[in-house]
Amino acid sequence: QEAAKYEKKVMVLDFVVPTPLGNSWGLGGTCVNVGCIPKKLMHQAALLGQALQDSRKYGWQFTEQVKHNWMTMTESVQNHIGSLNWGYRVSLREKNVTYENAYGEFVGPHTVKARNKRGVEKLYTAERFLIATGERPRYLGIPGDKEYCISSDDLFSLPYCPGKTLVVGASYVALECAGLLAGLGLHVTVMVRSILLRGFDQDIANKIGEYMEEHGISFIREFVPIKVEQIEKGTPGRLKVTARSTTGNQIIEGEYNTVLLAIGRDACTRKIGLDKVGVKINEKTGKIPVNDEEQTNVPYIYAVGDILQDKLELTPVAIQAGRLLVQRLYGGATNKCDYVNVPTTVFTPLEYGACGYSEETAVEKFGEENIEVYHSHFWPLEWTVPSRDNNKCYAKIICNIRDNERVIGFHVLGPSAGEITQGFAAAMKCGLTKEQLDSTIGIHPVCAEV
C-alpha cells in the first residue's frame, strides 16, 4: 500500500498452503489469521473467565456455574478475522494494488509464476520484488504427527472444543496457547524438551512457568514425544502419546483429546524458486540474510519479516521495515529500520512485557560489574480483594553503570504488561536513565508506578 502511494504499479501474491488437516485462511498473513489477533482475543476470553471468578468477591452475585462455549468464542473470533480479511481486500483495491490469491515462485530474472488454487498459472515481471512469505509451524517428524496433531494454524478455527490437551513445546506460542486453553477451563499439560522461552530472560521465564504450574497446568520436563497414535476418532478424538526422556531411556505414555505442536516455525523460502534468481539463503535455517536496507544479495529483490536472518520475528517490525523500505526506494527518505529496543509482550496467563536486554545477555555483553539490576515484586491493587497471589507480579530494570545508569533492559510480569511496556519503550528510545526514571512521579494506584 505504501508503494502505491508513490504511484508505483504494485501486485500482491498471497496464497496459503493448507495445513496437513486442510485448514486455510484469507488475506492478512499469520498475525491476522492464526497469530496475534485470534491469540489475543482468546487470551482475553480466558482473562474474562478469571474476572468472573474474581467478581464474586467484589459483590457480584450469580448462582449459576459459569461455563465456556468454545464454538461461540471461535465463531466471534473468526468473524472478526473475516472482517479484517475483507478490509484488506477493499483497502488494496482502493489504492489500486492488484491482488492475486496465487502461489508465487521465481522462474527467472525479474519473473514470477503465480499458480492459483485451481492450478491456473500466469507469469508476471516486475522491476523489484519484496519477499515476505513468513513461516509455518514445524512438525516433529514422528509417526502420527501430521495425521493427528494440530498446530497454531489449526487451533484458532478448530470446529470443536479441543478438550484435554497436550501442548508440545516451550516457545511463547506454546505457553500462550497452554495458558489460554487452561484459562477456558480445559485440562492442559505442557511437554518441554529443555528450557522455557529460549531467548527470553530466564529468571522471568521460570517465574512464568511456576505461575502456570501453580494454576493448574502440568509440565512434563525433559521429554520429547516419539509417537502419536489414535485410540478413537472423534471431535475431539482420543490420542495416545508416547514420549522418551532426554536424559535417560525412560518411556512414558499419556492419553489426550488433542495434541498441539508448538516447537518452532520454519521460513517459507525453500519452494519459491530463490535458486532460480540466485538469492542466497541460510541452508540450515531457511532464513534470508539482508543488509541494513533489507536488500538480499540480488539487488532488485528485498525481504522483510520473519524470514530475515537474525532479526526479531514480530509483526510491527515487519510492517515498519516494509514501510521504511518503500519510503527509501520511492520517497527519497533515508531512515532505516531500528531493530534495537523493540518492545514485546508474551500473553501468558501472567503477562510479560520486555524491552531491551535480558539479564543474561546484559551480563554477557557488558560484564557483571557494569550492570545494576533493580527489581521488585508487587501486588496489583485489583488482586487484593479476590485474594489472588500476592508475590507473583514482578518488575525489573537493568542499567548500564558505565553509561550514566542508562536503562538497557525493562521487564515487567503482571496484568496489562503490554500496555505498560509500550510507554517505557519510547522512554528507552530517548535514552532513559535510572535517575530520570526515579524522578518520574508514579501514577497511583496502578501497577506501572512500581
Next chain:
Amino acid sequence: MGWEEKQVRGYPEFVQTAQRYHGRPIFALFCGDKDAAGKSWCPDCVTAEPVVRKELHNMPDESVFIYCLVGDRTYWKDPNNEFRKNLKLTGVPTLLKYGTPQKLVEEECFKAELVRMLFTED
C-alpha cells in the same frame, strides 16, 4: 438459473426474505425510502443504486439480490433502529453479502470495482 431480485421494506420483511432463501448467496442493498417521484431522501443512495445494478450480472448463479428500503430519515437517524442494532449497519447505502463480514458502506458503493469484488469474492 442466474439470479433474482426481491424488493422489501423494513426490517421484519427483510429478515423474513433472507431466511426464506437460506442456503443461497444473498446480497442486500439498503437504501433510504423513496418519495412518490421515486427519489430517495439519501443522496448517496441515489448515486450508488445505478452503480450496483450495473454489476448485478457478476453475482454467482442462484444468488438472491434483496433491495431493501430501510425507512424514512427520522427512523434511520434513531440510533436504536433495528437495522443498526441487529445488522450492525452504520450508514446508507450499505451493500453486503448476508451472513459474512463482507460489506461496502457509503462512498465505497460508488466504486464499480469494489462492488464487483464483493459479488465475485470467494
